Structures are given as C-alpha cells and as structure tokens.
Amino acid sequence: MYHYYCLNQISEAGMEGMTEQYVPVSDPGKADAILVRSAAMHDMEFSPELKAIARAGAGVNNIPLDKCAERGIVVFNTPGANANGVKELVIAGMLLASRDIIGGINWVQENEEDGNIAKDAEKAKKAFAGCELEGKKLGVIGLGAIGVLVANAATHLGMDVYGFDPYVSVDSAWRLSRNIHHAKTVDELYKNCDYITIHVPAMDSTKGMIDKNALGLMKKGVIVLNFARDVLVNEEDMIDALESGQVRHYVTDFPTPVIAGVKGAIVIPHLGASTEESEDNCAKMAVRQIMDYLEYGNIRNSVNYPDCDMGMPGENKRIVLLHYNKPNMIGQFTRILADDNMNIADMANKSKGGYAYTMIDIDSEIPERVADDLRQIDGVLRVRIVN
Numbered sequence: 001m002y003h004y005y006c007l008n009q010i011s012e013a014g015m016e017g018m019t020e021q022y023v024p025v026s027d028p029g030k031a032d033a034i035l036v037r038s039a040a041m042h043d044m045e046f047s048p049e050l051k052a053i054a055r056a057g058a059g060v061n062n063i064p065l066d067k068c069a070e071r072g073i074v075v076f077n078t079p080g081a082n083a084n085g086v087k088e089l090v091i092a093g094m095l096l097a098s099r100d101i102i103g104g105i106n107w108v109q110e111n112e113e114d115g116n117i118a119k120d121a122e123k124a125k126k127a128f129a130g131c132e133l134e135g136k137k138l139g140v141i142g143l144g145a146i147g148v149l150v151a152n153a154a155t156h157l158g159m160d161v162y163g164f165d166p167y168v169s170v171d172s173a174w175r176l177s178r179n180i181h182h183a184k185t186v187d188e189l190y191k192n193c194d195y196i197t198i199h200v201p202a203m204d205s206t207k208g209m210i211d212k213n214a215l216g217l218m219k220k221g222v223i224v225l226n227f228a229r230d231v232l233v234n235e236e237d238m239i240d241a242l243e244s245g246q247v248r249h250y251v252t253d254f255p256t257p258v259i260a261g262v263k264g265a266i267v268i269p270h271l272g273a274s275t276e277e278s279e280d281n282c283a284k285m286a287v288r289q290i291m292d293y294l295e296y297g298n299i300r301n302s303v304n305y306p307d308c309d310m311g312m313p314g315e316n317k318r319i320v321l322l323h324y325n326k327p328n329m330i331g332q333f334t335r336i337l338a339d340d341n342m343n344i345a346d347m348a349n350k351s352k353g354g355y356a357y358t359m360i361d362i363d364s365e366i367p368e369r370v371a372d373d374l375r376q377i378d379g380v381l382r383v384r385i386v387n
C-alpha cells in the first residue's frame, strides 16, 4: 500500500492511472509521495515517510531540490508535457500585443447598448488597429520543450526567428526547424528582434536577466513576452521601459502586485499550462513516474537524482540506495552483500552532481538487517527494498 497527497488539484485523467494499492491521505506527513503543480514547498517540513515528489509540470522552482536530495526524496517533473499549451498561449500573447484586440473587445462591451453599434464600430476601430506578425523578427531565449515549439510555430506564421540557448540539448536541436537563425550571443538577439520571448527556467543564473541593460540593448518599441517565470524580468526596469516607450508591450503569464495594472503590460493569470490536454498529459506522466519509482525503484525525469531504469525485477529482489556521489560507495555496498552471501543478479549506478543512485537486483530474499547495515554507511541517504 502506498500513500499519496495532492498539494494541488491534479487532473483526474492522471489519478485514474493509480491502482488500488494507492491511497490518498489528508496529512502530507503520512505520504510516500506528493503530487504538486505550482504550490510553494520551500517552507514545508518533510517526513521520513516521503520518498518522492512529482511536479505535474516543468518548472521546479517551487520545490527545495537540494533539501529533498539530502533527505533521499526524489523529485520528478514532466518535461514537455505542457509545452504545447504554453506555445499556443505565447502565439496568442504575440497577437494580443500586436493588435489591440483587448481594447476593441472592451469597446464593444462598453457600447453594448448602442443601437448603432455596427456603424459606430467602423468609426471607432481605427483606435485599435495594429500590425501583423509576418515578416517580423522573433527572438526566442531558451530552446527547450517550449522554446522549440514557439520558434517552429512562428516560422509558419512567416516570422524571421532567432534562437539563443548555449546549453541546447541534442533532442531540442533535432526538433528545431532549420529556418531558425542561431544567435551566438543573447545581445545579438536583443539588438535585432521586434519580439522577444523567454523560455528558460528560473535559476540563480537567469533571475533578473531581462533588466535595464538588456532592455537598453533592445529595439525601441520591442514586445517582450515572459511565459517562463516572473523573477526572470526586473519588473521595475520593465515599468521604466514601458513608460519611456522602449518596450511597447510586456506580455507576462505572472501577475505580481508590481506589474498588475501597469499601462502597456498585458498580464495573464498563469494560464500557460491550464488546458485540458496539458493538465492530463502532466498528470499521467507524473503518476506513471511516481508508481514506477515506488514499486520498482526506477527513476525517469528526476531533477535532483540521476535517471536510472532497470525495468522490472522479475524473480529477483531489488534494493535501491540513494547516496552521495563519492568514491568507494559501490565497494562498500557489495562487501556488505557478499558478507551475507548474496548474489548480485543485476546492478546499475548513476550519478548527477553530488548525488548518486544505485539499484541492485539479488536472486534471493533481502533481509531488512542487510538494508540496515547499508544505511550505516557514511554518505548513504536512503535505502529501500522495493519488492
């Protein structure tokens, strides 16, 4: 029996994938796994029961990844599962910033009682005229799951697209249309583009990257879109740039008390991933990953531990160890198993930064006392016999 707790509402389509072995609990302190979307977890206490957290979504800046790793809690996310939802809203954001659709719709609402509205609209509409996307230059910062989709879609709208991502993955590079220009520096992108959209994670290295200096390099009247995280943009600098006309519109998916209501800012209440399809995709992936980890110890799409997958253990018994990535760990594990005359049928060891994960299949029962001996090893953070 496994206990889980949902910190945010998670799509039913995902939860349906859980077998009867999974039971919801009302106290997160009793959960083996927590499912979450954007709820902030930094101040949460984690009980020793907690083995995994699944973020049904991409951004994990709401989760204390190192604190979790230290406690042997594996954190998962669902890469790409909501990317199409975000891509479509980014395209909508570019259109909303290019033509005064919002102003026009508001005008119609304000004049709904006007019996002459059809004729008056023809006079009023010049106030809401705009420009087209075709032929304009779009800069995409961050060519991951979302950035690639945005860049490719924009080429189909006739935009001239520049991409910047110094750490682009091989997978993303394969998916990227060959029509996208490779910006070698972010400054090159800032200087050339009419629209700039950011799709990077919120990290120390990216926080505040769109600041006074970056904005100063951009073309006058640029449109900036932020569907990634509020902290990537220095909002005070953005307000100055909107006031001076340096930025024509700032489209953001992240309302804050500072930016909400600012003239020129088009603020959306974090709707990027709020589509039926994205919510279902994320939930299904999160649930699958949690179940595979709890039941078989397999790790796929973790953000604080390495991915490591040995499939099903079959007739064997499996023990998994979360530990520091340092010398002589495997030697110590195998020595303890050998002392107990245990035969290793299969084994995998992977590391990610300072942490590592070892899966060992044994062709006999694994006594709890062996797990206890392994727990005593300096640098071991958690040991689980998974079947």
Ligand SMILES: NC(=O)C1=CN([C@@H]2O[C@H](COP(=O)(O)OP(=O)(O)OC[C@H]3O[C@@H](n4cnc5c(N)ncnc54)[C@H](O)[C@@H]3O)[C@@H](O)[C@H]2O)C=CC1
Pocket: 057, 058, 059, 060, 079, 080, 082, 083, 086, 141, 142, 143, 144, 145, 146, 147, 164, 165, 166, 167, 168, 169, 172, 199, 200, 201, 202, 205, 206, 227, 228, 229, 253, 270, 271, 272, 273, 274
């Ligand atoms: N508005 C919404 O509802 C949503 C927002 N997001 C946000 O969007 C972000 C990106 O999502 P995905 O594309 O799915 O993530 P991803 O991990 O697939 O892509 C991120 C890309 O950013 C690149 N990158 C990192 N630092 C960079 C830098 N300094 N300059 C240029 N590129 C850099 C990485 O190499 C990677 O290719 C998430 O971290 C999350 O914060 C994600 C999903 C929904």
Ligand SMILES: O=C(O)C(=O)COP(=O)(O)O
Pocket: 037, 038, 056, 057, 058, 059, 060, 082, 270, 272, 273, 274
């Ligand atoms: O996946 C992400 O990073 C998102 O920002 C989506 O957040 P949400 O699941 O809609 O709370």
